[in-house]
Amino acid sequence: MKPFLCFSLVWIFFSCFPNATHAQTKKPNIVIIYVDDLGYGDLGVTGAKGVKTPNLDKMASKGLLFTDAHCPASTCTPSRFSLLTGNYAFRNNASILPGDAPALITPKIPTVANMLKRAGYQTGVIGKWHLGLGNGNIDWNGYINMGPKEIGFDYSFLIPATGDRVPTVYTENQRVVNLNPNDPIKVSYQSKVGNRPTGTENPELLKMKADLQHSNTIVNGVSRIGFMSGGETALWKDEDFPFVLTKKAKNYMIANKENPFFLYFAFQDIHVPRVPNPMFEGKSSMGPRGDAIAQMDWCTGELMKTLDSLGIAENTLIIFSSDNGPVLDDGYADKSVEMLGDHKPAGPFKGGKYSAFEGGTRVPTITYWPSKIKPGVSNALFSQVDLFHSLSELVGVKLNDNEAKDSFNALPVLLGERKKGGRKVxxxxxxxxxxxxxxxxxxxxxxxxxxxxxxxxxxxxxxxxxxxxxxxxxxxxxxxxxxxxxxxxxxxxxxxxxxxxxxxxxxx
CATH class of the missing domain: 3.30.1120.10 (Arylsulfatase, C-terminal domain)
Structure with a gap:
């Protein structure tokens, strides 16, 4: 073929397909979907009874399903700390935090978000945080001066702690959403503030009874841990979580569809209080806990549909997992024990949330990347603490000596290139x-x-x-x-x- 003709054909190809080279070289989007208190046996694909999870079953059938993957700890704050920092939580004395705790991760501790920003990624976190905020006395009525922004996240929309703790408000980029400055928020975990009813004083106002720990300030008919006054226009409604959080995640992906982006999407489901939207009530035979699983599956499906509609699913790595094993009675009388039936939340494993047995940390885990990961099942031993190092290998960032000290490169395991072995210890x-x-x-x-x-x-x-x-x-x-x-x-x-x-x- 003559050189001029060859050049002409190449020119015609790239004129017709201007994004061809870009599609081949663009770094993959990365989405971590982190569920709360989801046990190994809580998905259809892992043996659930009484609830259906069609979206996650589909993801598992087209992706890689792990049988021996683990969160780093059997409680949420330590697991989240380890996932984001690549360090074991005990090295930082990380434990379950109250809702007004100062930031556990400070700029001195590198995060996976910091690392991905070095690779040119936009970074966002949406959902449950529970890693502390502020430097001490949190200013809920202004800018919260220590949070996701200071540790590598460009965007944040948060449930500041957990659904069962005050303050029961959202924060967006470290400011409370819809706050009326004439109705300032005050939070205390020591004594009552304001005149809102509490679970101990007004149990007749509750949607469900709660134990003493969860019987402080009532918001939306649910008593919480801790006391709160003010912020009436900013209060969340638990039933709206699936729509508010999922919409924020969709908007984030739409806004960043032209960029490589990292999204850490952290569910409130299926943590207590379990108050599923009426759209999902009765979707399971297990009451609110089972309905919350169905709700979580629907939200996950919505995220996957959005990636497909944007034409970026083929270039997006999804990592789906949970922060610890399951728990039934965790402070609220929501009939999770009475309506369990034949369902086994931890599957064949002993223990659950709070437990050192396998059910505490062996959690459902799926990796999904249509253009890269072949469908299958992996028996490799894997820990979420290795996500940091693995993702750095994926995007070509060399780690500094102070980064992810307990994290190892498990990228071949995550991508299904090695389905046995994994971690030795x-x-x-x-x-x-x-x-x-x-x-x-x-x-x-x-x-x-x-x-x-x-x-x-x-x-x-x-x-x-x-x-x-x-x-x-x-x-x-x-x-x-x-x-x-x-x-x-x-x-x-x-x-x-x-x-x-x-x-x-x-x-x-």
């Missing part, structure tokens, strides 16, 4: 520390007695004064403590744990 946090090494599971003994409030949750915590060792290959339900039979294995796993804990040794 994995740490789990649950009021104690546990360690996985292949099929072996070690739970470190504790000197304290199991707290009364934890016993009240009726969750098998795994806390014991004795060393615990299990072999999950033969005992997936962790019924038989075989520590006495394998003293050498116990000693080896104790040594591994001490190396990680005391010396900061990075062990994969």
């Amino acid at each position: 994995m740490l789990e946090e649950a009021f104690t520390l546990a360690l996985r090494s292949g099929d072996w599971k070690y739970i470190h003994p504790v000197s304290m007695a199991t707290p009364t409030w934890l016993n009240d949750k009726k969750v098998e915590s795994g806390l014991s004064k004795n060393v615990q060792l299990f072999n999950l290959k033969n005992d997936v339900e962790e019924k038989n403590n075989i520590a006495a039979q394998y003293p050498k294995k116990v000693k080896k796993m104790q040594a591994l744990l001490e190396n990680i804990k005391n010396k900061g040794t990075r062990i994969n």
Whole structure:
């Protein structure tokens, strides 16, 4: 072919398809969908009974479904801290935070959002935060001076803590939404402020009864943890969560469709209080908890439809998972126990939220990227703490020495290029520390007695004064403590744990 003719054909091709090169070289969008309190068995594809999850089942059938993927801890704040920083939560004494806690992650701690900004990404967080805000005394009536913006997020629309904690308002870019300056907000976790009724004083106003911890200020017929006055025009309505948050996520994706973007979308569902929108009431046979699962599935489907409609689904990596295992009775009388039926929220695993057993951290996990990930099932051992390093490999950013110190590159696992193996050693946090090494599971003994409030949750915590060792290959339900039979294995796993804990040794 003559050079001129060859050049002409190339010119014609790119004239007709001007985005051809761009489509091949553009960095993928990244969406992390993080559900709250969703157990391993809470999806149709993982065995749910009494509720259908068609959108997530479809995602799993066209993506990669993990059978041994874990959140870093069995409670939400520590898991969120580890996911965003690539560091174990115990290194920063991260625990479940009150609603007025100062920011847990400060600019001194690098985040995955910071890293992705270096790669040219727009970064956004929408939904439940629960990582603290402000430097101390939070100014709910002005700009909140420490939050997502200061740690790498260009945009934020938040439930500041959780749905069961005050303040019951949204913040957008660190200012309370729809706040009337003549009705300032005041929040206290020590004593009552203002004249709003409380669950203890006016139980007749409640949509559902609550335990003593959740019986403070009533908003929208639900009593919360903590006291709040003011902000009447800014108060949320729990039933609106699926539409308000999903719309914000859609708008974020639409606004950034021409850019590579990172979206961390964190559900309130299926955390308490479970107050599903009337559109989803009765969608399950399990009452509000099951209906909230159906609601969550619908929201996820809406996000996927938006990516398709924008023509960017093929170039978007979705990572779907949960912050900890399931819990039924977590402070509100919503009939989650009575209406459970044959459903097993944690699947075949023991424990759940707050637990050191497998049900505490083994959570449903799906990765979906139509142009890259082939459908299948992965049995690889994976921890969310590795998302930071893995995403840096994906976008070609070299990590600095102070970044993601506990995170390893698991990108081949996430993309399904390696469906076995994964982490050789994995740490789990649950009021104690546990360690996985292949099929072996070690739970470190504790000197304290199991707290009364934890016993009240009726969750098998795994806390014991004795060393615990299990072999999950033969005992997936962790019924038989075989520590006495394998003293050498116990000693080896104790040594591994001490190396990680005391010396900061990075062990994969």
